[in-house]
Amino acid sequence: MTRKGKRLSFIGGILAVIGLAAGLVLTALSDSVAYFNSPTDIVSKTPSPGQRIRLGGMVEDGSVIRGGRETITFRVTDTVESVPVTYTGILPDLFREGQGVVAEGTLGPDHVFLADTVLAKHDENYMPKEVVDDLKARGLWDHDKSAPKAATPEAAMTGVGS
């Protein structure tokens, strides 16, 4: 190979790898990224089935039913609307009624949200940030409550999921 040819093949190879990476990133971003929705969002415009969603809000008081022992249903509310959720598995330590929660999964055809991951945080006054931002944006945030503390990095989001 000539020197120029060599150089071209190098550059070609590099571009191919970068192109591959860019392709992967773009596909992944369009497929495997979950959008944050509030219960109101879901009720007002039903998302397409199969679209991954992070549903954030508070666990409605008195809504948690531990039905078939492992399977739990509860409602997530943003004080305006609420959405029923079913989840099978172990709930995080701080899953409680009236507390902030983020459920990740898809919306079933019967408008029941099928969660495969439920997140809460290892901190008693934690609200998932999306929930706080969302409530604040709509003026539903209770300003008397202390704003969530800046968490230490290590106190990462904990939850249960597959």
Next chain:
Amino acid sequence: MIVELGHYALILALSVSLVQSVAPLIGARIGDKRLMDIGPVTASAGFLLLAFSFSALTAAYVTSDFSVLNVFENSHSLKPMIFKISGVWGNHEGSMLLWVLILAFFGALVATFGRDLPPSLKANVLAVQAWVLTAFLAFILLTSNPFTRIFPVPFEGQDLNPILQDIGLAIHPPLLYLGYVGFSIAFSFAVAALIDGRIDAAWARWVRPWTLAAWICLTLGIAMGSYWAYYELGWGGWWFWDPVENASFMPWLSGTALLHSALVMEKRSALKVWTILLAILTFSLSLLGTFLVRSGVLTSVHAFATDPTRGVFILAILCIFIGGSLALFAFRASALESGGLFQPVSREGALVLNNLFLTTAAATVLVGTLYPLVLEMATGAKISVGAPFFNLTFGPLMLPLLFAVPFGPLLAWKRGDLAGATQRLYWAIGAALGGAIIVLALTRGTEILAAFGVALAVWLMVGSFADLGQRAGFRKAGLATGFKRLKGLPRSAFGTTLAHFGLGVTVLGIVCVSAFQTEVVTAMSPGETRESGGYSVRFDCMSERQGPNYTEEVGNFTLLRDGTSVDTMESARRLYTARQMPTTEAGIRTEWFSQLYISLGDSEANGGATVVRIWYKPLVTFIWIGAIFMALGGCVSLADRRLRVGAPGRRRAPTAVGAKAAGA
């Protein structure tokens, strides 16, 4: 008074660091040895001052001096001593102080061990190091001062986050910081070379061991963080693609690339410009990691926007250093001489491939980490980029790289022989095929992906020894001569083998856990049993226990095999009373390299059924053992004499061995 002296020492260190930023630089510019020599003495003095300052803060923690706001907020008189001490860096202010202490420590090391460096290079390196130090000292003093006092003095502190009261977490941040900050040396050398427009021959020889040392710490730090998350969070995963994890993983990826490209530069004087760029990028990613973790931007973009002092300060540091160094690079890179030539199929070529994939992978992780933040700031849309994204992008990029690893060390410099290398890898190919066949046989052909994964891991593990085998010449010279030669091989060869072997071990662990782990989520009443990992797990009862600062509900389990009890296990939910904070203490039982992992969910109120999650995780410990092998390989390589040398000593040694000793 000690506290105030520590505070004063911190400020004095800033002044000294300012001198160090300027004097050596002027000295190098005008060729004045006296001014250049200010660099090493100030670097050492600055380190001593910061060490004193850090000790003063530690003393305040140890004696529970709650007149220091930082101690009051993050400590408690009843805390065990070890966590009082680890509390020093378990919070923002203290951890930043540790950060600068380590930075100064590395500067002092260069000052002390860099005697044989060309003086002007050393002066420039120390000056650049001091710029970083100055910036972060200013950050600490202006936004995060750990020595702020309060009056009246409270009588009791506000505790440490109980989840941080863990021995793993006491060591984890310092290790990560050693890694992050260690890359600053490579950065300083790179910028110094750019300032001069000249790369000394000693450059790569110096940069590589420093990078290696930082890389070892970062590897161990990441592995430790991963294991901590695994056993403390109680949800069984070992890597979550959490932004905090990514923040340490990105510098690791590009640091690994730097390690390999510095090798090319050292041996062949090629890839100079690229190596310089990589050194800048690696430290930039470390800074970015510091920014992500320390600015609070991850916790809430909103919080970051409303109270931006700290975040904006670090962001400014980030922009100045990354932007400045990249601009300098663009401006000066053309002045650097380019080095040797090589064929695409050659050791250099293989290392380029390594660099290409590692940096691209780092870039995808970067995109996945920053995209949600940028998108939210720009449009307000909130998305989460989780494991699916990274599995889809990072995975495919790693596969070709892992496949190519065993070839690399077998290819000759400049012009390699791919067919010959393949020939030497017959053993590895055979072993890999064997592994795949065994997996297929055991699973009756259902786990094709797992078979492929196992084959890849075995290929890496066995293939990593091919280079040693070949260099010892077992095949041609026979065993006896082979072992004799093996002894004579440079340690770096063993280091490479160990590190690549460790990579294979980690891959094997990941593949086995992903493909073969079993998981049972079930509600169990006392007396019930479930099958997992070849055992019957019997749930005996729940009991309550009182710890020093928590209460816990303990689930007691008995492991049975063929009806006889083998062992007992405990899994607990803890409630730290002071903060009303629950944590999970998973029950983990290690058998050989596999683990049985039990975590508890909710109990029914009347002492009835409890939700239990039981995993059997085959070979899961390989994930971390592999990382230890990698770090060990790094250490062995670091112990190689030739790497420790800056420039050889002044005495002309008569023998080759003497020359090395003189340089050491």
Next chain:
Amino acid sequence: MIFWLIAAAMTAGIVLVILYPVLFPAGTAARTRAEHDVEVYRAQLSELETDVERGTLSSEEAETARAEIARRLLKADAAASAGALKGTAGARWPLAVAAVMALGVPILSVAAYGMFGAPGLQDYPLSARAVPGGGPSINPEVDQLLAAAEARLAENPDDGQGWNVIAPIYLRMGRTDDAVDAFQKAISLLGTNAAREGGLGEALVQQAGGEVTEEARQAFERSLKDNPDYLPSRFFLALDLSQEGRNEEAATAWQSLIEASPENAPWMNIARAGLADSRQKAGLSPLPESDLAASSAADVTSTSRPSQAPSVPGPTAEQMAAASGMNAGDRRAMIEGMVSQLASKLAQNPDDAEGWMRLIRSYSVLGEPKKASDALARALGAMGDNENARSEIAALARSLGVEPTQEGQTP
């Protein structure tokens, strides 16, 4: 002062360190960078030879490598011999640069420290601040709340209500200095009232080890000015009168306090004892038996000898028991008040063997062996040649395990 001395020493050390390379330049002339390069390439060549010797590198590979390194070596060598090191070894202006920077260090440091620091502020390690008897942590929950309240006050020291709430807590915990400080802050921010002034007085009494000081008395008087029926202040004023030996006034004060107090008030027993004591010393007729019930029963300090009515009362069992119904701080204040009263009486009238024995016993009960030993020594000294009393006192001391201190041995 010591702080500034050490800081100055540190600063001076640093300035010297910075100036050292300039004042005493290293003798050897620096070599050029090309010379350094030559050294590196030479080392590479010799490493190459070792590899070949060990047989870990094939000879043809070694040959190419050798050729390449040799090429670089030649080039570097040429550069090394061509370029001499330019330098400013003789020039003076770099010295000035160094001097300016070295001078900048103390100026900048002191200025910045003045801005951020708290010069010379002492350390407050917890061990040096432990509460007498209490220990730093009596109840973790209270500690938590207290810590939170303290944090708020640290941030917002003008929060009078906060000081008002926290002050009695300090008082109860026995953190008297903090309590005095907090009451004073609450008063200055929220104005005076009976409870605050009374609390301040009580804190001052505790601070003085049970002695109602002049300052405390003024506080109680201010408290009563605001609310003449604020009984705790009246209690302490009566105690003050007793302590000062103004027995008639004391008797009146105790009497009116008893009349005004509900039957189950925590201070009732002490008040009755005080009344009996002051009446007796004022030479007034003893009270009817029922009123004396609290104070007439057997005295803890009474010895085998049947005693007459004590001339100087120490705290009696009842008084101790009454005190146990009070909170820790009040109790200690009360007992210490009684004991210090007894001690001062004995200082004026050292012939009272009975009184000495009571004092020794009281100190022993209070867990102050040093003071007990002291009292024993002084008692033995005061008894002089009254062998009877001496042996009695010594026997008591032996039974309590109290040893006299050295100085008292010699009468």
